[in-house]
Amino acid sequence: MEMRDEDVREELAEFQALAESAGAIVVGSVIGTRRLIDPKTFIGGGKVEEVKAAVQALEADVVLFNHTLRPSQERNLERLVERRVLDRTGLILDIFAQRARSHEGKLQVELAQLRHLSTRLVRGWTHLERQKGGIGLRGPGETQLETDRRLLGERVKQLQARLERVRQRRQQGRQARRKNEVPTVSVVGYTNAGKSTLFNTLTGATVYAANQLFATLDPTLRKLDLGHGAEVVIADTVGFIRHLPHDLVDAFHSTLQETVEADLLLHVIDAADPERNEHIEQVQAVLAEIGASDVPQIRVMNKLDILPVEEGGGPPRVERDENGDVRRVWVSAMRGEGLELLTDAVREHVAGRLVRGWLTLPASAGRARAQLFDMHVVVDERVDEQGDMALRIELPVDRFERLKNEGRLPGVWVAEVDIGVTPQA
Numbered sequence: 401m402e403m404r405d406e407d408v409r410e411e412l413a414e415f416q417a418l419a420e421s422a423g424a425i426v427v428g429s430v431i432g433t434r435r436l437i438d439p440k441t442f443i444g445g446g447k448v449e450e451v452k453a454a455v456q457a458l459e460a461d462v463v464l465f466n467h468t469l470r471p472s473q474e475r476n477l478e479r480l481v482e483r484r485v486l487d488r489t490g491l492i493l494d495i496f497a498q499r500a501r502s503h504e505g506k507l508q509v510e511l512a513q514l515r516h517l518s519t520r521l522v523r524g525w526t527h528l529e530r531q532k533g534g535i536g537l538r539g540p541g542e543t544q545l546e547t548d549r550r551l552l553g554e555r556v557k558q559l560q561a562r563l564e565r566v567r568q569r570r571q572q573g574r575q576a577r578r579k580n581e582v583p584t585v586s587v588v589g590y591t592n593a594g595k596s597t598l599f600n601t602l603t604g605a606t607v608y609a610a611n612q613l614f615a616t617l618d619p620t621l622r623k624l625d626l627g628h629g630a631e632v633v634i635a636d637t638v639g640f641i642r643h644l645p646h647d648l649v650d651a652f653h654s655t656l657q658e659t660v661e662a663d664l665l666l667h668v669i670d671a672a673d674p675e676r677n678e679h680i681e682q683v684q685a686v687l688a689e690i691g692a693s694d695v696p697q698i699r700v701m702n703k704l705d706i707l708p709v710e711e712g713g714g715p716p717r718v719e720r721d722e723n724g725d726v727r728r729v730w731v732s733a734m735r736g737e738g739l740e741l742l743t744d745a746v747r748e749h750v751a752g753r754l755v756r757g758w759l760t761l762p763a764s765a766g767r768a769r770a771q772l773f774d775m776h777v778v779v780d781e782r783v784d785e786q787g788d789m790a791l792r793i794e795l796p797v798d799r800f801e802r803l804k805n806e807g808r809l810p811g812v813w814v815a816e817v818d819i820g821v822t823p824q825a
Contacts, residue, residue, distance in 0.1 A: 589668035590679035591639025598733035763787030
């Protein structure tokens with residue numbers, strides 16, 4: 401069941417994809433327009449009869465609503481249409497429950513489900529609906545509901561405590577990376593934009609990737625070598641979607657914190673999706689909600705291989721702003737096209753421009769030479785008759801300055817391009 405409003409229109413195709421991702425077989429849909437929401441049934445009596453007739457004719461087992469329903473509305477609709485009724489939030493929670501694989505992911509999903517269930521406990525006690533407050537009218541039903549709420553509240557506290565320990569471990573990991581000066585790059589984007597495919601192609605990981613919404617749920621971190629001695633930790637995160645339930649945002653706080661504290665966001669966009677501009681707005685809204693709107697971004701325009709030329713298709717490319725900073729990189733994660741451009745853009749952002757030049761070392765500096773080779777910054781070497789070594793090195797500016805200050809660049813340094821780095825003498 402979908403209600404259409406001129407201000408907040410939900411795409412029926414996306415809702416159908418959500419239902420299919422949950423394992424449902426969509427047999428039909430009912431679309432309605434209404435100025436005011438009916439407080440009892442959300443859709444009004446006439447539309448309820450239409451839905452009931454469609455359910456009976458199509459022999460449907462469950463009715464899905466592309467909106468958030470109040471508990472009383474769900475209960476009334478189930479009684480009237482004589483079928484299980486599930487709203488958009490409940491549907492997304494069901495998908496997340498199926499996708500969770502790690503211990504942390506399962507804890508997060510259970511916490512979100514319990515928070516959602518806490519407002520719907522009355523569903524299981526419809527046989528006690530006629531009981532009311534008052535002298536002589538209080539019965540065991542009220543006591544049972546209170547017991548359920550207390551037990552549910554205790555379980556929520558247990559889950560929050562466990563997730564807090566997970567959050568602390570994640571925070572310790574982030575502090576260790578900062579101490580070692582390893583930047584973090586978080587991959588974000590609308591669900592099914594190709595984030596996990598890009599992540600796998602870049603890092604060689606085996607994160608599950610499929611053409612379905614929320615194919616992956618559990619966060620994954622991998623180290624990515626950018627070349628020239630630069631490296632980052634890259635994090636694959638849960639995909640975003642329209643009206644992502646607040647319960648999920650709260651429950652996945654520790655996971656989303658990787659995004660909030662990242663040095664750079666790779667915002668993966670399905671460039672071939674006709675709704676890509678709306679999806680970009682939705683992702684930006686979620687980033688603002690979790691406090692990550694100020695984190696620098698590079699937009700990765702993915703699926704270039706299926707994008708028509710007239711809509712921007714063609715060879716991989718990089719787009720820069722008026723200051724020369726990378727703003728967009730057009731790639732095909734599936735085919736691995738344009739990924740060198742992307743890694744160069746990431747390296748440029750997190751490590752600055754490269755220093756290129758020749759470092760002349762005396763024959764006695766063999767240890768320094770070995771260390772430079774171990775750091776993978778040497779691209780060429782020449783040795784003269786006296787045994788003196790000339791190394792052509794390429795490395796980020798900040799790393800060059802750090803090595804120079806630590807005295808790990810003995811000898812004579814001659815830069816190939818003057819970019820404001822003081823030559824080592």
